[in-house]
Amino acid sequence: MRVYCVGVFGSFPVELLNKLDAIASNGKDVELIVGLLDAHDSENYSWTLDQRAHLLGSLKCVTSVVSPSPSILTESFINDQKIDVVNHMVYQMAPTNLSSHTHNDNVTHNESKSDDSNKQFAVPIDLGIFRTIYYESGVKDPDTLSWDTVWETKGRKNDPSDTRLLTGYDGTDFEPEQFAKRWLGAIKWIEGETVLDVGCGAGFLGDYLPRNGYVGVERSPSLAEIFIRRSNRVVIAQDATSLPFEDGSFDHVISHSMLEYMPGKPAAIQCMQEMQRVARNTVFVGDLRTIQALATPEKYVAPGTFAHTLFQKNDFSNMQELDGFVVSDGWWGGESRFNAMYRKNNILYTNQTIPRNS
Numbered sequence: 001m002r003v004y005c006v007g008v009f010g011s012f013p014v015e016l017l018n019k020l021d022a023i024a025s026n027g028k029d030v031e032l033i034v035g036l037l038d039a040h041d042s043e044n045y046s047w048t049l050d051q052r053a054h055l056l057g058s059l060k061c062v063t064s065v066v067s068p069s070p071s072i073l074t075e076s077f078i079n080d081q082k083i084d085v086v087n088h089m090v091y092q093m094a095p096t097n098l099s100s101h102t103h104n105d106n107v108t109h110n111e112s113k114s115d116d117s118n119k120q121f122a123v124p125i126d127l128g129i130f131r132t133i134y135y136e137s138g139v140k141d142p143d144t145l146s147w148d149t150v151w152e153t154k155g156r157k158n159d160p161s162d163t164r165l166l167t168g169y170d171g172t173d174f175e176p177e178q179f180a181k182r183w184l185g186a187i188k189w190i191e192g193e194t195v196l197d198v199g200c201g202a203g204f205l206g207d208y209l210p211r212n213g214y215v216g217v218e219r220s221p222s223l224a225e226i227f228i229r230r231s232n233r234v235v236i237a238q239d240a241t242s243l244p245f246e247d248g249s250f251d252h253v254i255s256h257s258m259l260e261y262m263p264g265k266p267a268a269i270q271c272m273q274e275m276q277r278v279a280r281n282t283v284f285v286g287d288l289r290t291i292q293a294l295a296t297p298e299k300y301v302a303p304g305t306f307a308h309t310l311f312q313k314n315d316f317s318n319m320q321e322l323d324g325f326v327v328s329d330g331w332w333g334g335e336s337r338f339n340a341m342y343r344k345n346n347i348l349y350t351n352q353t354i355p356r357n358s
Helices: 014-025 039-043 045-058 075-080 129-133 147-157 176-186 221-231 265-278
Strands: 002-006 031-035 062-066 091-095 120-124 195-198 214-218 234-237 250-256 279-289 326-329 337-343
Touching: 176 250, 176 279, 195 265, 214 221, 221 234, 250 265, 265 279, 265 337
Parallel strands: 002 031, 031 062, 195 214, 195 250, 214 234, 250 279
Antiparallel strands: 091 120, 279 337, 326 337
16 A cells, blocks of 8 residues: 655644555555655655654655646646555646545546546545544544644644644744744734733744733644643633734734644635734734645635645735735745735834735
8 A cells, every 4th residue: 555645744743654654564565655745845844754763763664755746736747656555745637536546445536637527626535444544633523524633633732842743844944933023023012911812722832922011822633632731821721813902903914834733714714804903003824835845726625625725925906804914925835825914004014015005
């Protein structure tokens, strides 16, 4: 069995490697193929290997690397590499009807069709054996996948003292202290001002923000509980689309790498509008993902599947709901990510702006 995974050492829980190892121990040939999506992943690959080398050393399955992986996972790539199963972060083209997929160890791939009457979407190829492998990650069926379950599982399954394992940056050299300082500089924070951190998680970045006047909001109860226990900070387990605060309650509202996990653009936009509502001065949204960050363009991702909610820079000049936000280059991840800033007094501190269409 050939298993293709993107960013497996950083993006997935130890349970995945343990289960693959158990399958290999039971006499089944297993080859783990690691794909890296783009250049910055390749640069960080040595760091990632160092972090997980002790796991690889004990694996009974064979490990190989494909770097970089194709920008779009194609049927020909699957066939050429003789891949049996692929993780849930990668998608293939398939008809909207998923009934032809098998639900056992022998994964059947739908053939892509060009017939316009049978619209093609990208769907996760995590059927068959991966249904069991990814149970700990919250992955069940393509029509019931939920980021909420994934983040709750991260909070329950990982070491609460290692906040990197509780984030989406567990396989990178992302430095939270550096980014927290850049945040404070970007919003022109002055000592004594209040900060609301939306999507604070277990405090990976919040640990480096000023304690006085800090409030965190986190949708996952398990991550919020870990943050409270670790730091004794004010953290509220709450959906960010309905913030429990009066208008203008905080001097600054910040959010980093959170909107991509919202259930679609309408929810993400509602969240940003809520952040605008409760901010007195500034809203800073960092690490927004673009389609370049995903293996398949957003328009091919089937609704309800395990996908990220993606924005493009020009969304902030074309969408009335995002009026007032100005974009700047991302601080991490190259062209695949960018930042958005909103100031109520219209004094904007950004590196690059995109004018609204006239």
